Amino acid sequence: MKRMKVPILLLALLAFQPAKAQFLKKLKDKAKEAVNKTITPGSADKSADNSSTEQNQGNSGTNNSGGRPTNRGGGGLKNTTPPDVNQQITDASTSYSTAKYSDARYSIQQALVGVEIQLGREILKSLPSPVVGLQKDTTQDKVTSTQSGWNNLTIQRVYSDLRDKQLTVTIGNNQLYSGMVNMYFNNAYGIQADANNQNVKQVKVKGNKAIIEYSDSKGYTLIVSLGQSAMIVWECINFADENEVMNAANSFDVEGIKKSLGEQ
Amino acid sequence: MKAIIITICLFSISLFSFSQGDFNKQIATAKTSYAAGKLEDAHFALQQALQELDLIIGKEVLKIMPLKLDSLNVNIREDRVNANSGFIGTTIHRSYGTKGKASVEIISNSPMISSLNAFLNMPMLGGMMRDEKTKVVKVQGYKSRLEKQNDNADGKPSYDLQIPFNGALMTFKTSGMDEDEVLRLVNTFPLQDIAKLIQ
Numbered sequence: 001m002k003r004m005k006v007p008i009l010l011l012a013l014l015a016f017q018p019a020k021a022q023f024l025k026k027l028k029d030k031a032k033e034a035v036n037k038t039i040t041p042g043s044a045d046k047s048a049d050n051s052s053t054e055q056n057q058g059n060s061g062t063n064n065s066g067g068r069p070t071n072r073g074g075g076g077l078k079n080t081t082p083p084d085v086n087q088q089i090t091d092a093s094t095s096y097s098t099a100k101y102s103d104a105r106y107s108i109q110q111a112l113v114g115v116e117i118q119l120g121r122e123i124l125k126s127l128p129s130p131v132v133g134l135q136k137d138t139t140q141d142k143v144t145s146t147q148s149g150w151n152n153l154t155i156q157r158v159y160s161d162l163r164d165k166q167l168t169v170t171i172g173n174n175q176l177y178s179g180m181v182n183m184y185f186n187n188a189y190g191i192q193a194d195a196n197n198q199n200v201k202q203v204k205v206k207g208n209k210a211i212i213e214y215s216d217s218k219g220y221t222l223i224v225s226l227g228q229s230a231m232i233v234w235e236c237i238n239f240a241d242e243n244e245v246m247n248a249a250n251s252f253d254v255e256g257i258k259k260s261l262g263e264q
Numbered sequence: 265m266k267a268i269i270i271t272i273c274l275f276s277i278s279l280f281s282f283s284q285g286d287f288n289k290q291i292a293t294a295k296t297s298y299a300a301g302k303l304e305d306a307h308f309a310l311q312q313a314l315q316e317l318d319l320i321i322g323k324e325v326l327k328i329m330p331l332k333l334d335s336l337n338v339n340i341r342e343d344r345v346n347a348n349s350g351f352i353g354t355t356i357h358r359s360y361g362t363k364g365k366a367s368v369e370i371i372s373n374s375p376m377i378s379s380l381n382a383f384l385n386m387p388m389l390g391g392m393m394r395d396e397k398t399k400v401v402k403v404q405g406y407k408s409r410l411e412k413q414n415d416n417a418d419g420k421p422s423y424d425l426q427i428p429f430n431g432a433l434m435t436f437k438t439s440g441m442d443e444d445e446v447l448r449l450v451n452t453f454p455l456q457d458i459a460k461l462i463q
Contacts (some may be wrong), residue, residue: 085298085306086295086298086299089294089295089298089310090277090290092291093288096287096288096291096317101317101321101324101461102321102460102461102462102463104317105314105317105318105321108310108313108314109314111294111310112307112310112311112314115298115306115307115310116302116307118303119303119307120305156349195323199279204404259304260303260304261304262304262305262307262308
């Protein structure tokens, strides 16, 4: 009798194994479904709350072609509060008085980051909306500071009609355009003289020297140089003509931005 | 004549007062400007304080460097510390002996660092960039690149030794010395203490 019992038990166990695996798989699928449902509608609201982004958010998915699991979502990175400027300045003073110069330097750098991010946020707040009928998309607001003066402070806002028309305004030092700006402002004759195929020309935005450029692939780009190092760049996609670009630019408080950045 | 003397005196007094206690002054300005919501003024004052600190750190580094390398005396008059707020950070320079016999240059936030680290740490890239004039050596535990330059006027070899510390780069240049001598002399520098100060 005992001999009979053992194989029966083994058989039952084996039969149970696939059933158990199937049950677990079903449970897993259900859980995934439920998670996806809760993540998808909430994510839009969540991103709308994040009015500015100071860091790259590394939650992009990966494919599972190499046997790696696919990331189905996560909380992303929370915006850290900018460094407490007063605290950092106090720390710097203390470190300096005890001759810990490297620590003092670090604290000053942190204080600078704090000031720059705060300033960037204030400028973002002061930007108009809507601009030529385009609404601001705060999920794409960016304030980036790399603590070395205005050269590395970048403030960005995107306006869009949620279809194919978009305006991106970048304030600060845009490395991509700085070379071009200098080239054109220092060589005014060169660009104005080429009248046959004029894709770049000098204009003025509220009395400030500016360059407007058009290319079929990028649309219109308008660059205003602010004082010594800063500039505002408007990148306009699917705008009807240069007048519309100029109208958009003129709705910005260029003088106010200039003043905030301490430019003359 | 009197006026000239008075002007010179005033000028030197102002220079002296500029270098003394400037850090505390800038910090105080930054604090008051920040409290008053003048962010741009606070930013400017903080940058000034940072430059001031860079100068102080540079001088501290010079203080801990040896005053003599074997028989080579330091040229105190050629000591330089430059604080640049921008892409490249502080530059510290010191030379020893005559006719450019030996010199040290430290640049914080050096643009050369990434390529040098790639050379030191990636065997394949290092292999491609390596030739009979270049080799990797260790100085007080720091991986470094020793490069033989053209011979000097006396037909003796010149060497550049590059030692990276995170973002900073220290370059020890010699003229008319052999490899062993270069390594022996560079070992008289307190590299760890220098690295601590400039990081």
